[in-house]
Amino acid sequence: MLSVRPSSPPPCLAGPPPPLPRPCPARRLLPCVAVASATGQRGRRRGDDDYHATIRSLNSRGGHTPRKSLGQVRTRSALRKVKDRPVLGPFEVLIRLVSAPLFAQHYMLNSSVNEELVRVAGVGEGDVVLEIGPGTGSLTNVLIDAGATVVAIEKDPHMATLVQERFRSTDQLMVLQEDFTKCHIHSHLSSLLEKNHKESSLTYAKVVSNLPFNISTEVVKQLLPMGDVFSDVVLLLQDEAASRLADCSLRTPEYRPINIFVKFYSDPAYIIKVERTNFFPQPNVDAAIIRFRLKRSAEYPLVASPKSFFSMVNSAFNGKRKMLRKSLQHICPSVEIEAALITIGQPVTARPEELTLDDFVSLHNLIARV
Numbered sequence: 595m596l597s598v599r600p601s602s603p604p605p606c607l608a609g610p611p612p613p614l615p616r617p618c619p620a621r622r623l624l625p626c627v628a629v630a631s632a633t634g635q636r637g638r639r640r641g642d643d644d645y646h647a648t649i650r651s652l653n654s655r656g657g658h659t660p661r662k663s664l665g666q667v668r669t670r671s672a673l674r675k676v677k678d679r680p681v682l683g684p685f686e687v688l689i690r691l692v693s694a695p696l697f698a699q700h701y702m703l704n705s706s707v708n709e710e711l712v713r714v715a716g717v718g719e720g721d722v723v724l725e726i727g728p729g730t731g732s733l734t735n736v737l738i739d740a741g742a743t744v745v746a747i748e749k750d751p752h753m754a755t756l757v758q759e760r761f762r763s764t765d766q767l768m769v770l771q772e773d774f775t776k777c778h779i780h781s782h783l784s785s786l787l788e789k790n791h792k793e794s795s796l797t798y799a800k801v802v803s804n805l806p807f808n809i810s811t812e813v814v815k816q817l818l819p820m821g822d823v824f825s826d827v828v829l830l831l832q833d834e835a836a837s838r839l840a841d842c843s844l845r846t847p848e849y850r851p852i853n854i855f856v857k858f859y860s861d862p863a864y865i866i867k868v869e870r871t872n873f874f875p876q877p878n879v880d881a882a883i884i885r886f887r888l889k890r891s892a893e894y895p896l897v898a899s900p901k902s903f904f905s906m907v908n909s910a911f912n913g914k915r916k917m918l919r920k921s922l923q924h925i926c927p928s929v930e931i932e933a934a935l936i937t938i939g940q941p942v943t944a945r946p947e948e949l950t951l952d953d954f955v956s957l958h959n960l961i962a963r964v
Contacts, residue, residue: 600941612895647732697805700731700873707830707868707883708804714865714885715802715828718740722786722799724824725773726813731757733804738766739864745782745799747774775812783823784920798825807832811852814839814886818859821888827860828885833867836882841863849947855904857951858895860886896954903958910946910954917943918957934960 601717607947682803711733717723728734728746734757737744748754754771770782783799801824805813810831813826817827831839840862842853856862865883870876897903906925913921918935919928919942932942938956940949949957 613897618792632692647730647735666762699727700804700875700877701730701829702732702804702872703874704872705732705736707872708733710866711802711804711828711830711883712736712740715800715826717800717802722783724779724783724801724803726803727802727806728754728757728769729804731760733802734761734767737802738764742766744768745770745786747772747777747779749928750774775809775816779820780823787823799823800825801827801829803828804830807879807881815852815855818886818888821836821859821890821893824888826885828865828883828886830868830881830883832877833880833882836864836884840884844950845947851904851907854907854951854954856886858900858903860888862886895919895951897955897958898962902954902962906958906962907954910949915945917945918949919943921946922961926963931961 605900715723717737717740721740721742723737723742723744725734725737725746726742728744728748728921730753731746734744734746738761743766746757748757749772751771754769757767758769768782768786770777787797787799801817804815810829814827814829817824829836838848838850839852839856841864842848842850863885865885868881868883870878870880873881894900906922909924910918910921919931922931925931934957935942937960938953940953940957
């Protein structure tokens with residue numbers, strides 16, 4: 595499998611980064627992205643490399659680090675713990691302390707990875723893009739540079755403020771300080787999509803995000819049924835999770851209800867592996883880019899009720915080593931399940947890991963009483 599490697603590794607990948615000067619409280623960083631001109635045209639200029647932009651962003655706002663109380667409380671003890679290890683730069687110590695514990699966020703330092711995410715999603719001029727967890731805005735920068743209008747949802751109030759300040763000179767960004775798993779994304783995107791539809795033929799938004807690994811499955815479950823809003827979802831996930839979601843073989847321990855769910859609502863594709871050295875703090879696992887082409891409701895498999903269908907699938911996998919005639923007998927008698935299995939070309943002793951999406955759809959339509 596190919597791996598994305600930086601052509602010119604940023605300093606943190608080759609060794610400890612040199613200390614950066616403390617920003618002056620009275621001085622603000624210059625915008626790193628597109629700036630609206632007096633004529634209304636959007637000018638573009640590439641910002642700092644992702645390594646230095648990330649470090650400066652995390653240590654901006656008058657020299658205070660995000661979640662500074664956590665950093666202040668733990669800095670001395672952390673320095674004692676690492677005294678026998680290779681010396682870290684002062685900003686690196688602080689960033690490790692404040693970025694990892696609360697939201698499991700790992701910041702991307704390699705701009706080529708962000709550019710690959712944007713390329714895979716096919717982001718172009720006038721697109722509306724949802725970014726979940728923009729962090730310091732390194733991916734946001736590339737999205738805006740490609741001509742997109744970005745709706746960024748950030749749970750951390752410090753990081754939400756930081757991104758707003760970093761891109762304060764552009765009208766291509768809307769920052770929402772919310773928890774994505776609890777927000778009403780339709781209402782936030784409807785006005786932008788309506789405006790886009792009037793100005794062009796674009797009627798769907800896209801999702802491009804570097805997700806915290808610990809919420810990736812939850813976010814995928816929320817996004818994939820939204821084919822009425824999004825055309826493509828391109829995510830940077832943990833490599834193992836991306837592999838399982840994109841292609842999981844029958845009769846393996848990794849074959850689970852989430853695989854049925856993903857293929858019901860989308861066409862997934864594993865794109866490329868991204869090595870862990872491209873992140874900061876460096877995680878313990880590699881990542882990968884995965885693309886989901888979302889299906890429209892007319893393309894979904896024909897079931898009387900998706901809710902009833904997934905309830906049956908979950909019940910089937912709850913007793914994974916059990917035969918379906920036993921694990922589904924709360925739906926109908928075993929003899930009817932056996933007859934249905936024979937009808938769809940499966941043995942009466944079939945287990946859930948032996949059935950494809952189409953098999954489950956056919957089985958549901960034969961035994962479910964909706």
